[in-house]
Amino acid sequence: MANSISPPPAPKSLSEVLELEQLDTNLFRSRVNQINVNRTLFGGQILGQGLKAATQTVAPDRVCHSLHGYFLLGGASDIPVIYDVELTRDGGSFSTRRVVARQRSRPIFHMELSFHRAEEGLRHEVSVSGDVPDPEDLMDVRQLLEKFGDRLPEGATALASQEAIIELRPVNPEMFMLRKQPLQRAQYWIRSASPLPDDPLTHRAGLAYLSDYFLVSTALLKHPAATSSTKVMMASLDHAMWFHSPPRADEWILIEAVSPFAGGARGLTRAEMFDRNRKLVASVAQEGLLRLLDKPAG
Structure with missing residues (x-):
C-alpha cells in the first residue's frame, strides 16, 4: 500500500x-x-x-x-x-x-x-581561550564563498543553503575552511538566523540543535593532508550535552571545540558554548565516525 x-x-x-x-x-x-x-x-x-x-x-x-x-x-x-x-x-x-x-x-x-x-550552590566556569573577535568583525559563510570560491570544501558550500536557518562565522576562516595546516582548536560564532519565541524551552532546544554543527569535522582539522586527498565518511555516533546557564539561541553563541583523540575510524570532540558576553552556557561531547574512503578515480 x-x-x-x-x-x-x-x-x-x-x-x-x-x-x-x-x-x-x-x-x-x-x-x-x-x-x-x-x-x-x-x-x-x-x-x-x-x-x-x-x-x-x-x-x-x-x-x-x-x-x-x-x-x-x-x-x-x-x-x-x-x-x-x-x-x-x-x-x-x-x-x-x-x-x-x-x-x-x-x-x-x-x-x-x-x-x-533550581538550587543554589558553588560555582566556577572556564573562560574563552585567547582574544576572540566579535562576530561583526568576521565573515559569514556566503562572504567566504565569494572570497575563496571553489577552494572551499563541499561541506562549507552546503552550509550556504542552510543560512535561512542559521548564521555561522568562523574565527579563523582560512585555516578553518581551507585547512592548509593542522588546527588545534575550532572557534566559530553561530546563532539562529531569525528571532525565536521568548520561551526558555525553545532556546534550550535551539542550543541543542546548534551544538551539532561542525563537531564531527573538528577531528579532521588536525589532518589536513589526509582529508585534502581522501574522501571521508562522517556520521555522528553519540552526543552528550550539559546546560549551565539559560541561553538565547537567536543571539551569537561562540563554540570552542577541540578533538583530544581520533583512532579506529572514530574521532572524539569536546566543546564549550559561550554567549555573546563570553559566559559559559553549555558543554558538549560527541564521537563520530571518520572512515577514510579510497580516492575517487580521476
Whole structure:
C-alpha cells in the first residue's frame, strides 16, 4: 500500500524545526524535516525536537541540565519522526526521561535526559581561550564563498543553503575552511538566523540543535593532508550535552571545540558554548565516525 503521509516540508527557520505535534500524552511528531548534506536528517533536528518533547512531560519548575543520546540509524527525510517519551523517574529534585525517535517503527535515535529544579550552590566556569573577535568583525559563510570560491570544501558550500536557518562565522576562516595546516582548536560564532519565541524551552532546544554543527569535522582539522586527498565518511555516533546557564539561541553563541583523540575510524570532540558576553552556557561531547574512503578515480 502506498504511503499516504506527505513528506514533511523543509524548514525555513529554526523555529519551524523545533515545532512538534502532540499525538498523545507522551507521543510527539515532527512537523518539518531538515535534510543533512548526505541527504539524511540533520542530527541537530533530532536533538532539539527530542529535548522539546521530553520537557513537555516534566513539571515546569524543572529544566534539562544534561542529555546523552545515540544515533542508531540515518533518519529519512521523507517521513515524520515520532518521539516516544518514557517517564522514567520523578524524584524530589530530579526527573529522568527517555526518548526514542522512530521512523517506520524502527528506532533511529534514543536519548536519556535529566531535569533538575533550581538550587543554589558553588560555582566556577572556564573562560574563552585567547582574544576572540566579535562576530561583526568576521565573515559569514556566503562572504567566504565569494572570497575563496571553489577552494572551499563541499561541506562549507552546503552550509550556504542552510543560512535561512542559521548564521555561522568562523574565527579563523582560512585555516578553518581551507585547512592548509593542522588546527588545534575550532572557534566559530553561530546563532539562529531569525528571532525565536521568548520561551526558555525553545532556546534550550535551539542550543541543542546548534551544538551539532561542525563537531564531527573538528577531528579532521588536525589532518589536513589526509582529508585534502581522501574522501571521508562522517556520521555522528553519540552526543552528550550539559546546560549551565539559560541561553538565547537567536543571539551569537561562540563554540570552542577541540578533538583530544581520533583512532579506529572514530574521532572524539569536546566543546564549550559561550554567549555573546563570553559566559559559559553549555558543554558538549560527541564521537563520530571518520572512515577514510579510497580516492575517487580521476
